[in-house]
Amino acid sequence: MTIAPAKQPTFRIPDDSPDWWRQAVVYQIYPRSFADSNGDGIGDLAGIISRIDYLRQLGVDAVWLSPFYPSELADGGYDVADYRAVDPRIGTLGEFDRMSEGLHRAGIRLIVDIVPNHSSDQHPWFQEALASPRGSAARDRYIFRDGLGEHGELPPADWKGSFGGGAWTRVPDGQWYLHTFATEQPDWNWKNPEVHADFLKTLRFWADRGVDGFRIDVANALAKDLPEVLPSAAEMAEMPLDGRHPVIDRDEVQDIYAEWRQVFNEYDPPRTAVAEAWLDDPERRARYARPESLGQAFNFDLLQADFDADQFRRIVTANLEQQTMSGSSSTWVLSNHDVTRHATRYGLAPLNGRKVKQGTEWMLDGAPADQLDRDLGLRRARAATLFVLALPGSAYIYQGEELGLHEVTEIADDQRQDPVFLHGGRHAYDGLGRDGCRVPIPWRREGSSYGFGPSGAHLPQPSWFAGCSVEAEEGDEDSTLSMYRRALALRRELESSETLSWREADGPVLIFERPGGWICVTNFGAETVGMPRGRLLVASEPLPRDDDGEPLLPPATTAWLRC
Template sequence: MTLNNTRDDWWKQAVVYQIYPRSFKDVNGDGIGDIAGITEKMDYLTSLGIDAIWLSPFYPSELADGGYDVIDYRNVDPRLGTMDDFDKMVEAAHKAGIKVIVDIVPNHTSDKHRFFKEALKAGRGSAARDRYVFREGRGKNGELPPNDWQSLFGGPAWERVNDGQWYFHIFAKEQPDVNWKNPDIHEEFKKTFRFWSDHGTDGFRIDVAHGLAKDFDSKSLEELGREYTVQDQTNHDGLNPMWDRPEVHDIYKEWRQVFNEYNPPRFAVAEAWVRPDHQHLYASPDELGQVFNFEFAKANWDVDEMRTAVTEGLQSAKESGGSTSTWVMSNHDIPRNASRYGLPQVKAHTQHQIATDWILRNGTTYIENRELGTRRARAAAMLEFGLPGSVYIYQGEELGLFEVPNIPWDRLEDPTPFRTLRNFTEKGRDGCRVPLPWTASDEPRPASWDKDFGEGASFGFSPATRQDGSASADPHLPQPLWFKDFAADKEATDPDSMLNFYSKLLKNRAQLLTATGDHDSIDMLDMGHDVIAYSRPAADADGHSFVNITNFGAAPVALPANATQLMASADLDADGKLLQDASVWLLATK
């Protein structure tokens, strides 16, 4: 257990490990990860040195969007386990000193949710329909959607029901947006927060936090359709009817009252893809408390972009009035960072544009330099983990996993590729959601349908057999055969592996950096344009300073004479200088 978790404000400097449950560990052999699998791997999580786990949705769902289409917010999907399994997992986590964060999806429900079923049955003008965004269509008989908005997954953002009305969905048609002007919605989610808090949950990750409040009434929908699009999430003029509206903060102030019913108060972090100068609004102590800073996740491996990510993240925390920064390189929606950093870094394009095109063409359009990508991923971790605030790690990041770009089209699960206007123009997010490799010896045989993938065994993701003695099902997404080289048990015995690098990094972080992560305690150091360097007070009795130096340039960088090396992402040169695409942690005397 880290000392950080003994504090009520543990989240201010926490290392949070994101678990995508369906791809973490399968205990019952059905090819889908489950809650019991998380409990089984608690020793692994403890040895890694994390402070908290964040579980992506594990609720009953039709899986139209990887579990983000929630049927019942206060239960466990039977394919993933039971409430008893959840309670045992929380007990095991807390015994290990690990906090538990669960994902809440308040922008939309599943179309199988009881509220939506009631809305369909009740008809026009009913109280049940007012829980969602229903509108009449255009055209002579209402046969046209209310406006021309397209959903984020492609295709119209409106779906017609049997009686002729249309409902709004930012994402898939199976995910109708709820109406946050309706009091029933407010009460439903307050019950949900209390339910999971009463079951031991320590905090919540809020999905699409910038999208809840909507204004479809101040202008006609047809007029709004001409002026705005669903894709315009920045709300640059403050008038966007869907995104980052000021009314959303009234909702979070109401939630804060619920969070404060518990001792210690429950924590929340917002997934809000908003302008950097708006992030702090969500992180206010009167609202959610913390917000994701996605600037690292969006940045190329470029000194200017990375420096901007650091400065904007620190500034956002300073403006929040009591929060700390968050640092995110990877998650379940983003191509894996080791691949992103190994692809061409083109300033005119974002990493995502390059990676999306590369994935679409099965990893053939650009050369993925895995050695370079790994080198940069190690340096990026050191740059990121030394900063004040919380760090969010996505499962498999600690193994150095690469994106799986060549999953066959008929094996994909993500809705994005198959939606109108997106058909076969994006492959979606499955490449970072492939089930984890745990055991190198449990190697699949080459698949009968594709030589690059395995079938049969699953690198320890599933047991060899089910309880009835039958063979386990293949993983729900296919694993490439090269996963063998990244299996957790193989990396555990390799002192130079990414897994051991992360473990050492997190151990040093816990011992040396202050628990509050105060943004005012950092000093940016000027060591030249191609270098990002900063210092912070070290948490030791001798008054040392902690120093991080990351070199993006071709010229080797001399290290301060008054400093002792703690660890480096790569070997120094013969003169003891830091080479390109490398980072070092130091302890400096004053």
């Protein structure tokens, strides 16, 4: 391989720029499963504080903190009882401030989850609604309806909840309330000005405490327009998602985010936001990423793709085109708290282009766990990660993926906590729910919780966690953790303008170049191939050499080069 002198990058966003988010690497922390400081089996803010140096060494630009608010955990914290407080099991506002300060001292920004589609049924306003009569101002903050049938004994419509069961629940006085998700998660009525005002208060509360940005849960479902006679579930399923659907991606949801953007822009630098909006139409999704709206929207397309060169190239090309619609940057996601870890997805039979629902419909793709090729899945996951980290835009990584963790399937039915499993049983999301990606991560080879905390963990950890622990991987130059650290350090050095150019390649191989001579090459095939000329920077697997000593690229491997 010819060694070429390295060129200087043509562009890099300064660390103090208000545009820091455009190419940031954001690390998602699921607080209850990251680090436990007091031995109660539940991760907490003090545990996160104790691991800030780990995050700094990893090289991430920001932390996204999943819900840490008071909650009855009907949905893993996404049933929020108080939007401006910390769950006592997780910590205090004082600890939140210390965590924020510690992260910022380490050069890491902080993004928090906002859950605006629904609250907990324990929220004071919902409890007030239950204690108030029909037609009251308290009930108008939520979506209450009279039932059908002679005595109102039937729900207002036959809609199903996303977690199983009906989407309407009856209260003692006979009315029904809407909950898109679990029964314990009543939907807010965003036609009510009090709801608008209270969320603006919440955004300012956290921004005033130094929060740099917000991840908006179910961002496309807030606005609803429900006629007096509700459509059936079958009728709604046939309605186009063109901005006029009764409950999904209505045009007026952008009016809500225009209000929010005014709040974000009150701060210097402006606060950022990213929308969780599962939408197939790129033009509809781009609306959330416009500067006058939230500013960025998740691209979940790779969650629905096989480890396949054609699918990856099509998705990347389409999403880079989408960023021109919005003026935002692309986002890249391979794993999060709602989906099967990508090491496991890539070790199973291909999806064959089959669409999936939000969450983990394929959980084990309908296949028995013994059909999982763990080694192949991890090789592909490492290659896909290195591919994604070379792309222009921001990358969102999920705690534990830097250790190469697989989905945990060794959880007994009576130990599972996810409402997807509890309410939907074996027929929802292929049965197992999302607990397998939320198991507390391993820090040490030994101990009752592999270093997660002084005692056990709130979900059972498998014995194979020992070999995937931070302790086991830190001293191994070929470990997944070492690869992530090298790649994230290089990414900061090589970061360039938000463009790429594809190079021609034979077979199932993708090669693209970023400005400044940064080349990424990925072998999606089953045969070892040659590589472009250049200086090797990092590879997802050790590279063999040909008879002339030139590096070769094995199957399921990505390499970065500089030419």
